[in-house]
Amino acid sequence: ETGVTQTPRHLVMGMTNKKSLKCEQHLGHNAMYWYKQSAKKPLELMFVYSLEERVENNSVPSRFSPECPNSSHLFLHLHTLQPEDSALYLCASSQETHLSYNEQFFGPGTRLTVL
């Protein structure tokens, strides 16, 4: 395993539901990321946190709300999602955000289906 865990692994929700995705890293890293992976599309970076501070927000709709209470945990709160939000949501962590050889370690992802 990569040292990054995500729960739940699968989630089905209606458009009016509120749910949260959880990510935890056991690597002592300072940076954490949320990505969206849709079929036949490149990974899309959603949010970047460095030492619990959000440093990047790539024009993500407000129905996605990230939270980073400490450097080991990252949440993605979901509300009033649309069917096109169905995708694999990947969490990743890395030592820092500004290192040249910055390897990102990915979790297994949460497969989200919005009905």
Next chain:
Amino acid sequence: KNQVEQSPQSLIILEGKNCTLQCNYTVSPFSNLRWYKQDTGRGPVSLTIMTFSENTKSNGRYTATLDADTKQSSLHITASQLSDSASYICVVSRTTSGTYKYIFGTGTRLKVLA
């Protein structure tokens, strides 16, 4: 425009055969290029990373090459195994003002048959 294009989109080979996956990029300024392997239902795992000055990097049966002049990279898999069935993603990193951005390709889906 910063882009990473991979080919082929998908590939089917027989176990034991070799194959080569391609990655062309138009990312500037270039920092490094990384190949990831993503098994079905899992997150990507790094295979190799190369900087501007490196032409080749190996990791077991995986060998990546980089031609920084033509902005092309390849990933060669030798003596393929069933466990090589996965998506292979090329990621190019660019640096601007001390920060790093990652440009992802759409991946090549490899299927190895017995």
